[in-house]
Amino acid sequence: MGFFNIQEKIREVIPFDASSFVVEEIALQSSYIPFHGKGEILFKKGDPALGFYWILRGEAEILIPEKKPIILGPGNMAGLDSFIEDGNVPFDIINRSKHLDCLFIDRRCYENMRQHHDFNRHMNYMVLNCLRNYRNLLVPTERMYL
Numbered sequence: 001m002g003f004f005n006i007q008e009k010i011r012e013v014i015p016f017d018a019s020s021f022v023v024e025e026i027a028l029q030s031s032y033i034p035f036h037g038k039g040e041i042l043f044k045k046g047d048p049a050l051g052f053y054w055i056l057r058g059e060a061e062i063l064i065p066e067k068k069p070i071i072l073g074p075g076n077m078a079g080l081d082s083f084i085e086d087g088n089v090p091f092d093i094i095n096r097s098k099h100l101d102c103l104f105i106d107r108r109c110y111e112n113m114r115q116h117h118d119f120n121r122h123m124n125y126m127v128l129n130c131l132r133n134y135r136n137l138l139v140p141t142e143r144m145y146l
Helices: 003-013 020-029 080-085 107-113 117-138
Strands: 031-035 041-043 051-057 060-063 070-072 092-095 100-106
Touching: 003 020, 003 051, 003 100, 020 107, 051 080, 051 107, 080 117, 100 107, 107 117
Parallel strands: none
Antiparallel strands: 031 100, 041 092, 051 100, 060 070, 060 092
């Protein structure tokens, strides 16, 4: 995938109108990582979260023992919760597609992206989405509101 294609994919997954400068900055500061085999590992349980994957195309899944996996599609971020906590990834995260295109966002890139108001708001939304997914797996829906 070429540099300009990466910028197009970023525009497709950002749910707000980002300036060309912000999109170019993300493309330049992140690392494009393609996965080409179903089952390829993005993170193994216990890996330090030195960054997270922002999915541009394809699907990944978080494998939680004895639970239904959490499916992550374009726009989702794999390992974000562990990265923000500066901890280890609690579950295996694998490629679910024939082709999975991601950006790997490290600490430097993340800190630069957080300086942009719209992106900062989007990151907060993504963290809440991670928490919601985990909570739904760990606490039955009918017991959440009792």
